[in-house]
Amino acid sequence: MFYRTIRFRLTLWYVLTLAVILAASGFFWHLNLTRDQVRRTDHRLTLISEEVAAFRLKSQEGQPALPRQADGYCESLEGFLRDRGWMEYVQVISEQGELACFSSNLRKLSLPLSEQALKSARRGDSFFETRRDLKSFPIRILTRPLGVPGGSLVLVQVGASMALAEESLHDLRLMLMTFSPLALLIVLVGGWFLAGRALAPVMHITREVRKITADNLSQRLPVIKAEDEMGHLTETFNSMLARLETSFSKIKQFSGDASHELRTPLTILKGETEVAQRWAKTPDEFRKMLQSNLEEIDRMERIIDNLLTLAKSEAGERPLKISEFSLSDLLQDLYLQGKTLGEDGGIDVILDMEVTREILMRGDQPQLQRLFLNLITNGIKYTPGGGRVEVGLTLREGQALVTVADNGIGIEAGHLPHIFDRFYRVDEARNREVGGTGLGLAIGKSIAEAHGGGISVRSTPGQGTVFTVRLPLAGPPAHA
Secondary structure (H helix, E strand, C coil), rough: HHHCCCCHHHHHHHHHHHHHHHHHHHHHHHHHHHHHHHEEEEEEEEHHHHHHHHHHHHHHHCCCCCCHHHCCHHHHHHHHHHHCCCCCCCEEECCCCCEEECCHHHHHCCCCCCCCHHHHHHHCCCEEEECEEEEEEEEEEEEEEECCCCCCCCCEEEEEEEEHHHHHHHHHHHHHHHHHHHHHHHHHHEEEEEEEEEEEHHHHHHHHHHHHCCCCCCCCCCCCCCHHHHHHHHHHHHHHHHHHHHHHHHHHHHHHHHHHHHHHHHHHHHHHHHHEEEEHHHHHHHHHHHHHHHHHHHHHEEEEEHHHHHHCCCCCCCCCCEEEEHHHHHHHHHHHHHHHHHHHCCHHHHHHHCCCCEEEEEEEHHHHHHHHHEEEEEECCCCCCEEEEEEEEEEEECCEEEEECCCCCCCCCCCCHHCCCCCCCCHHHHHHHHHCCCCCCHHHHHHHCCCCCCCEEEEEEEEEEEEEEEEECCCCCCCC
């Protein structure tokens, strides 16, 4: 829905953020202006009260504590105030609240003496208060004691109108209430526009991605500005598409190769069965046919078993059974098996371990045995009679390097990047003759990588091939 779109939420956040800023700043300026007005007024009231106190002491020296109209002090005080142009309210009272003198601008109004002000005056302190119940505007009042030696307490009160301050605060509130909604409206429109502009590349990417299906995974999104976030997002999508294309290609290739590999023995089975059904007459002929069928069934069984092994390994359903074992003893056992396998073809199998002690490591011994035995048997298969296969072991930086080298037919450079792919064969005809499925090296690579290591190959046609397996002695990482 509309209110769930990112554009709407971004615009809403713009508006809410500005609203909070305006509210906070308005509160701050209103509070600051109020305090400044009160501070200025209090400072002026303090100065006036000091002048009135000084005038009182000077004019009433030796007179009773509380001035009387007959003393002439009140008339002098009025003249004193008007000469200085002070329009503030001034009155002199006793601590009982008896009014003695007051400025003419008070008329019928008198400044009240609150209990708090009286208590402060008795302690000798001045007291400020704001009264809003005297006129239509608030009045700021200062009550100050006038101490007269040997007399009763006399108080002077000075008041000032806060009408101008209230008007300034009212103007500030009016301005905030007028311009804040206008600013929010502008941000609403501008935020909606900017959010749309910012999200336009995302919408473009969305439309382009919707056009990509399993049939056109080779299509890529155009990268307009590689240095910004949209460029990074586009490059990420393109990288993902490249990985998907590779995965789909491998799946298609795997499906085709698996179908082809399984179709061949099935075709042979079907053909031999039909021939036997038509032409076989004696038990020996049927026996030969059944023996050939068993060979093809064994071949299919190996293919299916290898495919299941790879699938379970990649899906994490074939966890390694880690234990500590002797790698040197394992290679010696494999050397003896390889020597037996090579005798029929006149292949000499050699063991060369460049270590001076027993090598212990952590790993899945049956899986590693499968890996090394596959490399040794491959070396024997592709080495002509009179050749040799050498199994070596060295240590380097906490890792075991196991090499299987032969001086056989070798592998062309163009085939080396692909020999660990599933069903890949350097020579289809020769591999079928020796019974290979094209999965052994793929399985071996998965075993080595599952142990936190790897496998590499180098070869020279006509001179031989060297496979190197790298394995950490401490075992595979915890997530393997």
